[in-house]
Amino acid sequence: MSNKVLVAYATKMGSTGTMAAVIGSELRAAGHQVDVHEIGAVLAVSEYDAVIVGSAIYQGRWRPEAVRFLRDHERQLRNRRVWLFHSGPIGRSKSQDQPTPPDVARLARLIEAAPVKTFAGELQADAITERLSRRAELDHLIGDSRDWPKIRAWSREVATALQTARVQP
Numbered sequence: 001m002s003n004k005v006l007v008a009y010a011t012k013m014g015s016t017g018t019m020a021a022v023i024g025s026e027l028r029a030a031g032h033q034v035d036v037h038e039i040g041a042v043l044a045v046s047e048y049d050a051v052i053v054g055s056a057i058y059q060g061r062w063r064p065e066a067v068r069f070l071r072d073h074e075r076q077l078r079n080r081r082v083w084l085f086h087s088g089p090i091g092r093s094k095s096q097d098q099p100t101p102p103d104v105a106r107l108a109r110l111i112e113a114a115p116v117k118t119f120a121g122e123l124q125a126d127a128i129t130e131r132l133s134r135r136a137e138l139d140h141l142i143g144d145s146r147d148w149p150k151i152r153a154w155s156r157e158v159a160t161a162l163q164t165a166r167v168q169p
């Protein structure tokens with residue numbers, strides 16, 4: 001069964017966008033029709049059977065445009081299959097699942113989305129401003145911790161789940 005799937009992502013420095021593109025390629029390879037869009041560019045979800053929403057985490061929170069998207073499209077998303085992921089942990093905590101911010105958790109419950117998946121992120125040198133490097137000494141965290149096999153494996157799980165009809169409660 002081929003589904004029309006939207007992968008919508010929110011990013012500040014770009015690395016979550018590349019993850020979304022990889023997720024989209026895996027779903028396409030499994031036979032689904034997929035659009036990958038920066039979340040601010042998505043006006044409607046009505047044409048999609050399923051929606052994957054991903055956001056970078058900053059200071060424990062999702063990007064505001066991703067939270068706004070969940071809130072604005074909550075009713076429509078309730079009637080679709082929805083998966084959520086966030087990208088963030090870097091350095092020593094790169095393997096640790098990150099807590100879902102309370103506003104996102106509340107919306108995820110309303111939408112009946114699957115539990116949020118954590119993927120390790122990437123910290124680019126450009127993100128370290130003078131102010132930040134003095135404040136948080138982030139320099140040693142610069143690098144790409146994104147785990148492509150893990151991202152691809154999860155995408156394939158989603159693709160397989162989409163092959164089966166949704167069980168109506």
Ligand SMILES: Cc1cc2nc3c(=O)[nH]c(=O)nc-3n(C[C@H](O)[C@H](O)[C@H](O)COP(=O)(O)O)c2cc1C
Nearest residue numbers: 011012013014015016056058059060088089121122
């Ligand atoms: C100022 C700052 C704050 C961050 N806060 C968090 C955080 O609270 N939790 C987390 O897991 N990652 C945090 N990160 C790491 C980013 O989420 C990671 O670099 C992510 O991959 C960036 O995604 P993007 O390139 O799509 O914007 C932070 C990074 C910066 C620069």
